Amino acid sequence: MSAESIRLLIMTCPQDQVDRLLDALLAERLIACGNVVAGVAARYWWQGALCSDSEALVVMETAASRADAAMRRIVALHPYEVPKILGFTPALGNPDYVAWVQAETRPPNVTE
Secondary structure (H helix, E strand, O other): OOHHHEEEEEEEEOHHHHHHHHHHHHHOOOOOEEEEEEEEEEEEEEOOEEEEEEEEEEEEEEEHHHHHHHHHHHHHHOOOOOOOEEEEOOOOOOHHHHHHHHHHOOOOOOOO
16 A cells, blocks of 8 residues: 555644544544644744744644545634644555554445
8 A cells, every 4th residue: 555545634733622633533533643742832923913822733644535524624623713734645654554544544334
């Protein structure tokens, strides 16, 4: 199985919202895994003002076929008006890990 069959999703969010967001995405099988980097300093423009916050950076893996649904769900659950959600296609990956991501994000009641 090729690494191009999965997607990496990157999101930032308030630290106190990470568990709620990841629990929902995992329960719905929209992602296979979420890795959290806490205490990321964010500086950005928002509505004409320069802002500064401490956020969590979350790296998630999903099947390519589930990436759009995962992104829509993140938008629905996320507390920000315009959440940062970026998707990437990996060029390389451990085939066993890629297969695991595919298996864990299979929609309920779907078999191979």
